[in-house]
Amino acid sequence: MTTESLPKDDIIDVAAEVIRSKGYQSTSVNDILAAANIGKGKFFHYFKTKHELGIAVVDRYIETWSLTLIENILRSSQEAEDRLQAMLNQTLEFYQDTNVKKGCPFGNLAVEMSEHDSAFRSKIDTFFDDWTVALGDTLSEIESIKSPYSYAQYMISTIEGSILLAKVKQSNEPLNNSITILKNATLPHKE
Secondary structure, three states: OOHHHOOHHHHHHHHHHHHHHHOOOOOOHHHHHHHHOOOHHHHHHHOOOHHHHHHHHHHHHHHHHHHHHHHHHHOOOOOHHHHHHHHHHHHHHHOOOHHHHHOOHHHHHHHHHOOOOHHHHHHHHHHHHHHHHHHHHHHOOOOOOOOHHHHHHHHHHHHHHHHHHHHHHOOOHHHHHHHHHHHHHHOOOOO
């Protein structure tokens, strides 16, 4: 397959990496064309505008993270403590090496686009709400957790804030520290 024949899904994947690295506003259609090694005709065959592609990127992130984090981990048949441990471990695994330097795809877009674009904001808000509910459902099964949905929001805020700090510091240390503290506070019997 030549790069000129890249399918729509592959163009979205390439665009997602460019946007995560440069930011949505700073990414031009030409940046995406160059990264995907395609011409304008191929781009405009699939997307009428950069905005349409940007929404497709957000949808791809939501699809991927909803499956990985919410369905496969938080809504699995494992014990609640094991699901929580798996979610925190998955977070650490994903944000190793260069991934932490790029930040959270949702956090990046939320910071950049929430004030300026209601379509981006609404989709990202819905994802965070879904994550909060799934995590709250998991936490509600742990006897020691009071106010599980508020605690879920606190945990997600802690994770997202530590990813932002890790991005600024270009170091995994803030995220590693936050995950360790969350594990110790929520799962004192788990390593």
